[in-house]
Amino acid sequence: MSGIQFGWTEELATGIDIIDVQHKELIKRIIDVMDCAESRRFSTIAETLMYLSHYVIDHFSLEEKYMIDTDYPGFEEHWDEHSHYVKVISALKREPFITPELIHRIETELAQWLLDHILSTDLKMALYIKQFGK
Template sequence: MLWKEKYELGVPLIDEQHKELFQRVEAFMKVLRSSSSWEEKVEQVNETLAFMNAYVVEHFRDEEEYQEKIGYPGSEEHRRIHNDMVNFVLTVTREYESSGYEEQLMQRFAGKLMAWLINHVAAEDQRIAAYAIEKGVAGHD
């Protein structure tokens, strides 16, 4: 699995959401890489896309609420990064639907999604954890 213990922030709700996101994105990649025909894959791909559209918004909201609660000074910048990702997911979804469910678009999207998730959780989100530890508020959610 692509999830690593070092990605944990020590905030149970957010850690569970991150694990769920990693599992979903990993499963998405497996479907896309499988030897099945696109017609066989498209239903699962559409389900994953629908999940991502809903879940990233929910997860980002929870993460932003936690940042506010602990007084994280980088919360505005972090919110901007989240908004950019939400807009990216929405844009790709619209493009995908208007293209008639084009496979290559999903292949590119999956790669970007995975890279973003790892980089964001391993770098940006770790800053929140470091701040929480420094302020003595780690582990609260």
């Protein structure tokens, strides 16, 4: 891994167990993608991105269900961020070669984006769900 420090830290914890478990899995798989990119193992990257593209859809659906069930007022903005990320993963999946530019996109658009999303958007949502959820 070169550019950014990436991994699970306690400040990412939402306090909702199932969401935290899924975030840890996402981070673990993204680390795999970053490691494979660094060592130019293209087939493993493609496989892991395929796995991620399915996993994020399940994970985002879970968060969206929580938001709908609690009438979360920030639902739309949050949903927009999720759909942006799904598009980013599809675009990365279509890249045919590992280039320095692709590695940079993996670090920023895939990895750093997720940390920013968890730290701002997910933590805000989790606070609300813990307060108003059944």
